[in-house]
Amino acid sequence: xxxxxxxxxxxxxxxxxxxxxxxxxxxxxxxxxxxxxxxxxxxxxxxxxxxxxxxxxxxxxxxxxxxxxxxxxxxxxxxxxxxxxxxxxxxxxxxxxxxxxxxxxxxxxxxxxxxxxxxxxxxxxxxxxxxxxxxxxxxxxxxxxxxxxxxxxxxxxxxxxxxxxxxxxxxxxxxxxxxxxxxxxxxxxxxxxxxxxxxxxxxxxxxxxxxxxxxxxxxxxxxxxxxxxxxxxxxxxxxxxxxxxxxxxxxxxxxxxxxxxxxxxxxxxxxxxxxxxxxxxxxxxxxxxxxxxxxx
Numbered sequence: 001x002x003x004x005x006x007x008x009x010x011x012x013x014x015x016x017x018x019x020x021x022x023x024x025x026x027x028x029x030x031x032x033x034x035x036x037x038x039x040x041x042x043x044x045x046x047x048x049x050x051x052x053x054x055x056x057x058x059x060x061x062x063x064x065x066x067x068x069x070x071x072x073x074x075x076x077x078x079x080x081x082x083x084x085x086x087x088x089x090x091x092x093x094x095x096x097x098x099x100x101x102x103x104x105x106x107x108x109x110x111x112x113x114x115x116x117x118x119x120x121x122x123x124x125x126x127x128x129x130x131x132x133x134x135x136x137x138x139x140x141x142x143x144x145x146x147x148x149x150x151x152x153x154x155x156x157x158x159x160x161x162x163x164x165x166x167x168x169x170x171x172x173x174x175x176x177x178x179x180x181x182x183x184x185x186x187x188x189x190x191x192x193x194x195x196x197x198x199x200x201x202x203x204x205x206x207x208x209x210x211x212x213x214x215x216x217x218x219x220x221x222x223x224x225x226x227x228x229x230x231x232x233x234x235x236x237x238x239x240x241x242x243x244x245x246x247x248x249x250x251x252x253x254x255x256x257x258x259x260x261x262x263x264x265x266x267x268x269x270x271x272x273x274x275x276x277x278x279x280x281x282x283x284x285x286x287x288x289x290x291x292x293x294x295x296x
Contacts, residue, residue: 050091052092064077070098074100074128084108088116124146125148127146174261214251222253236248
């Protein structure tokens with residue numbers, strides 16, 4: 001029966017991997033259980049434009065990112081100040097299937113090309129774009145051919161906030177979209193599946209009171225009402241009204257920029273506990289191994 005032992009260990013290893021991937025997804029959905037304060041960005045380094053075409057190893061060796069690209073140890077690009085000097089996209093990631101985070105960067109002056117952006121992600125998945133300040137770019141965030149990506153806690157100012165094309169399982173919540181001179185904030189209707197609010201109700205503080213609701217985004221040109229003064233608009237944001245059926249983008253629009261809200265998200269993963277999972281897995285593994293040893 002000793003030939004079964006490696007199989008049991010293999011099954012447990014696969015199970016552990018699945019749990020880690022699931023936890024990563026839940027963490028992305030909740031914005032890593034963080035409270036985002038864009039006025040507290042801490043920029044540590046200045047960089048020229050960053051282009052990653054699935055060459056994460058080289059990028060890490062160059063000191064641009066950290067991590068390993070796994071669900072539990074993502075590649076992280078953070079704390080960069082980037083001036084695109086009016087040419088191309090400032091951060092461009094292509095053809096990536098690694099887990100990655102773009103965090104706490106200050107980015108300005110992308111090019112004026114039609115798809116030039118502060119952050120452009122193409123044909124990639126498992127991204128988390130969180131807590132960046134994107135100012136005076138043609139497009140703040142551009143996603144095309146992407147999957148399983150979360151955009152949260154970003155401040156898109158003086159640019160088209162976000163454009164999403166041919167992408168699936170995209171979650172966009174708790175962002176500021178201030179359009180500036182271009183009054184088109186987003187395009188979301190090109191063969192994409194997008195959720196424009198948090199995947200779960202969150203506790204938050206607003207004007208000295210605590211509420212519980214799904215959290216959407218702040219759009220500068222939103223003109224809805226807030227009868228109960230909970231900071232969430234009573235009317236959904238609708239774009240592309242020229243279609244036969246107007247497209248509802250955000251049903252939980254924030255009445256004010258995100259810095260006026262405090263998310264009260266407890267540590268850990270919603271519905272799960274990391275230490276509990278690890279403990280159960282380790283104990284189960286030891287018991288099974290011990291059981292098979294006794295039968296040898």
